[in-house]
Amino acid sequence: MTTRHQVTRTTAAALAALLALTAAGCSSKAKDSGKSEGKPDAGGVKTGQGVTDKTIKLGVLTDMTGVYASLGKSVTQAQQLYVKQTNADGGICGRKIELMVRDHGYDPQKAVSGYTELSPQVLGFAQFIGSPFVAAVKQRVDGQDKGLVIPQAWSASLLGSPYIRVIGNTYDVETINAVDFLLKDKGLKKGDKIGHVYFEGDYGENALAGAKYAAEKAGLTVVEQKIKPTDNDMTAQVAALKKAGVKGVVISAGPRQAASFVGVAAAVKLQAPVIGNNSAFSPQLLATQAGPALTKNYYVASPTQPIGTDSADAKKLVAAYKAAYPSAALDNGVVAGWTAASVFGEALKKACTSKDLTREGVGKALLTINAYDSGFGTTHDFTDPKAPSSRETVILRPDKNATGGMKVVREAKMSQAAESFTVGG
Template sequence: MQNPFLSATSRRAAAVALAAALALAAAGCSSKAKDDDKDSGDGKQGAATIKTDKGVSADTITVGALTDMTGVYATLGKSVTQAQQLYVDEVNAAGGICQRKLKLEVRDHGYNPQKAVGSYTELAPTVIGFSQFIGSPFVAAVKQRIDTQDKALVIPQAWSSHLLGSESIRQIGATYDVEMINAVEFLVTDMGIKESDKVGHVYFEGDYGESALAGAKFAADKHGLSIVEQKIKPTDQDMTAQVTALKKAGVKAILISAGPAQSASLTGVAAAAKLQVPVVGSNPTFAPQLLKTQAAPALLAMFHVAASTLPIGDSGTGPAKLAGDYEKKYPGQLLDNGVIAGYTAAATFGDALKKACESKDLTRAGVTQALLSMSSSDMGFGITHDFSKPDQPSTRESFILKPDANAKGGMVVEKPAFSAPAATEFTPAM
């Protein structure tokens, strides 16, 4: 409304002044927008040009971690989570990613199905994705939701072939079935197992164990072996019954796809029962604390692990630097291969975030596509990974590790990384 006390001349003068002020303000806004669009010169893109959605604010990128610090894999979960926090702190000290700090939002599900799914449901709306999700059965339980609804990148601490085929769920390493194919190859080429021999397989019921068993059976068929199955629950701790059955069957070697407690019991009981045969475990089956138990002599003599990474105590540059950084941040804390697993997952997620930032698309879809563009990822831990094929493991190679009481992390390389011929031709069941 015009002021009735102003003259026509005054009103015209006021209108001119207002137009000039608006033009100046518009020029200032235009200049600011152009400044925001410019690269800052240090590799960071202007925040105004970056597309974002859930889990990303103007100054923070929030990443979820669903871990087990109080259940079957408590030791692993603690190491994985602390290693991921180490990575986050390193990135933030260097200025963050895309002009934002990283934040790791952690939930402990204690390897409980209800808590795992509940924790996922709680965090899914608030994070850009998950750099950790322990437990293949729990990831499988929300897989459809991840694929069709949330579409957030998830890097599980799980290696089930049943999680393949998803663009949003990407495992780092050989799947359990491929891992067991390589384990059987090791038994045949290095441990003297021959055609017509029987090999026992102790495995957790559910996704983890069934995936491993499929690989063991495939490899056994290729080598003319037979698998003697012993299915157990995660709550089963005493392997006496399983050892008794395997000894009666006359097995010449044993595979195990379970947890560290089961590995210690199985190997210790087998040695006491004079069933002194090689035992090869999937990668989550060992923890260095086992070398302080009564099972230590048996583990040192009989136990081996198939894994898609060098051990944390290896003298290579990657493990040595990580071990030093971890010990500095967490003095007195246990070193195990969970440190490498956690750090690698966080760094892989971080690399995807960086590539997404370069593409100016820090949405969930942008981060997922960034990871899919990474066909030759080498974190310095012995194996190069290809994340460009969702229906394939990121590698089909495995190291064979063995316990060593004098090594950091309690393990050393027994056999360099290799891929069995059967592993190369195997088609994982998704």
């Protein structure tokens, strides 16, 4: 795999060193926890790590206090709601689901340490936020632990593993579809320049690969602006892209960076439309000074329809979420968390039918799911670990009057460029 899909060398080296230390400290515990792997219960169902005759434990490595705090809270609460409803209906395979939640605050040390702590205790992970952190444990997941991990991360570097399974399109494919929207719907044409503001590391560099591919296909020129997750003021980036004369901008960063960029762009009259990847927006931003600019000139590429979409499944989830968390904001993190939990749940149900609730059994069960619809406009195919579960992208627009703060401006679509793109190539 090319270096553009990897975390930066410094970050990768630090995470690898940390993983080696934490893995060494817990190796005996991990070995002991797997002694019952494959032993059948009274009903003939094979069980292993994280599974008893009464419970199935799943890990959650989230961000409640860092750069993706709003996303992490919504994803986690949605998964807790899924577990609550599933357990109320009798659980899965006669067992109650239990989530073991750890907040890593988007800190590398906490993320890797959290994985090392929980892995020996759980069947798998229903959530793991942070492409660099998931990439850091990928070798251990594939070679030693072999428990299903569903990341809240969409980097192409995570593909190829039978155990780490990306839901929706990867950042490169999503960005290709985002550029297609700028071309088809916002008037960009051959010869134009597009700006790309992106986080250093796995997320941003994977998105950049997609932007460059789409630009090459369409005859555009990409003007790059690399930033760090700690960079919150986008004044310099706006100035540079305005000077370059860009006609559109892609943002592969967090909600704070997107709000700053769009707000500053409006102030200096940079009229170019701006579109962000799926993790570059939070509806809480609509209540800030950047709110009016976001509703006027900002778009979001999403793997699914928004939480406020007009469907029976969406309305049911909104009602249940409001009842469970009356003071919590509704956003697309609710959709992402619910979808990931329900996908894991479907794999557990199929594994139960096959009488194999071991890590291997659950992994094999997921490989049989080829047309899963979580109720939000996208059909997912998990039969090929080398591919994302979908190449379709929904284009959303902030709307303070919509439930969840987003409305659909273009339904799920796979562009011609996204169809021809070799993911991870």
